[in-house]
Amino acid sequence: MATKASRSAARIMMAPAVVLLLGWMLVPLLMTLWFSFRNYLPLRGGDLGWAGFDNYVRFVSSSAFWPSIQATLVIVGSVLVITLVFGILLALLLDQPMWGQGIVRILVIAPFFVMPTVSALVWKNMFMDPVNGLFAHLWRFFGADPISWLSDASMPSIVMIVSWQWLPFATLILLTAVQSLDGEQLEAAEMDGATKLKRFYFIILPHLGRAITIVILIQTIFLLAIFAEIFVTTGGAFGTRTLSYLIFQRVLESQNIGLGSAGGVYAIILANIVAIFLMRIVGKNLDN
Amino acid sequence: MGRITLDKITKKFGDVEVIPPLDLTINDGEFVVFVGPSGCGKSTLLRLIAGLEDVSGGEIRIDGSDATMVPPAKRGLAMVFQSYALYPHMTVRKNIAFPLRMAGMDPAEQDRRITAAADVLNLTDYLDRRPGQLSGGQRQRVAIGRAIVREPAAFLFDEPLSNLDAALRVGMRLEISELHKRLKTTMIYVTHDQVEAMTMADKIVVLRAGHIEQVGSPLELYRAPRNLFVAGFIGSPKMNLIDGPAAAPYQCKTIGIRPEHIAVSAESGDWKGTVGVSEHLGSDTFFHVKCDDISEPLTVRVGGEVDVHYGDTIWLRPDAAQIHRFDDAGLRIA
Ligand SMILES: Nc1ncnc2c1ncn2[C@@H]1O[C@H](COP(=O)(O)OP(=O)(O)O)[C@@H](O)[C@H]1O
């Protein structure tokens, strides 16, 4: 039981952390909001004063805006689908008793520990390079013309790289969920006449509902902001410019902080729209 | 129909033989209880019959046809698990409907059967709840309902009452017995509790380490246990088993006498002893008596309340007609 005294003591002790976190969040947010209403061009005279809603209007009316939203959503959506489908399959596979289970599990988790920049570079140079990449060799071995992955199939390439990074996370979460399923339920379903496929659909999948929800929510948060993978591979070219990459270009390449900040505010709005949708669709799985 | 024959069934897990060759016939409509201490292979045997485990050897026949290699779903048997194994994300109605839905049954017929089963099991008011919102006894009934609607050839129960509290267990015991009387379907029931076995069974199968020690009706096992193990296992409180000089006059290694077959007297008897702890149940009194030339304390049952106290000296006289005699190998001497 928390007494009155212990509760106020708890509040006082938590206060520094809360204030720090609040400052950490609020200061950049307020600065972004402030700059988004300023005409701020660091290399062309600095802060040139009040801009009203000019930055917001310019950001949206740029021809790059809607394609960037589309690219963002396509990447997030495809990676979610791929990591969930393969994550579930891998989790079911890894749950089977087999020789060398421990090592296989560690291998499956490994990609998650590789930094995004590094893994994107590895993919770009070792696999997808049209001359020396492994894929190019493979294609040539079968007598086909190598594909220039990052220019001709830019979007699938990025999706592939990012999925490879996030698959371990999805697998790990789903595997713990699969392991927590009561074996007697599956046996009961078997006796009730459910085939393997029906057991998966009626028993295993519903059991995984909560884990799937968690994977979707967490991955979406991180995928909306992917940057390094695009920066080191296509540099935003060939239709892979996401919203966060567009903001980066406005701020650093065009040296227009006001315009970039307005984009940042749009990114916040997009993230919230996505979050509301997700909570509506999958959030109810987290109750009860 | 539900006649099940086990012919030289064996089961090994790796190198460990859990069930040595075992023969058993379960007749149509019988209520058979497998009873034995924990780890003796009761669940394994039940799972072999269900088809959830593959036999290592031997043959299982259901209604005369070989079912050894038939998958569980095709054997026409329904199982009630110890953990109930209800599907937590489905309502009670959907849980009960699940086997029917898997069989592709017409929805109207499904509804009819669910309503009938819910009626029998007093679940009508709970059909739209989830298992998580039910008490232990209700969950048990849902599990039974899910078995009933399939109209199986036989029901298999694996310690279905062990997760319930004592009062509920007595109630459910009666309900299951009544269900059997009404449906007249074969039931195989696994328990480690000999009281459940005695009260419910038509036929008890006593198991030890995968071996069948004895098969018979409750009263047959009570009156004529075939060996020391069955003698000690069946009956509550346990039969007194006496070795040594006290057994000598009966020309055997060990004699057994049930607590209810010993008369108590303050003046005279065959064995003189000192009263230890007494257990007063109101209807009966059990006391533990330390006799002079018997190593183990004897348990004695006396009807009603008796005025005997800790440390009193007492005389015991076993009812000669009720003495069970066992030879050196622990087998009953007729
Ligand atoms: N899947 C299994 N693998 C290995 N040994 C098992 C397995 N299932 C049961 N056993 C062993 O078989 C014996 C009988 O188990 P079980 O049938 O569950 O006993 P009971 O139900 O009578 O308590 C036990 O010694 C147990 O350790």
Ligand SMILES: [Mg+2]
């Ligand atoms: Mg068991």
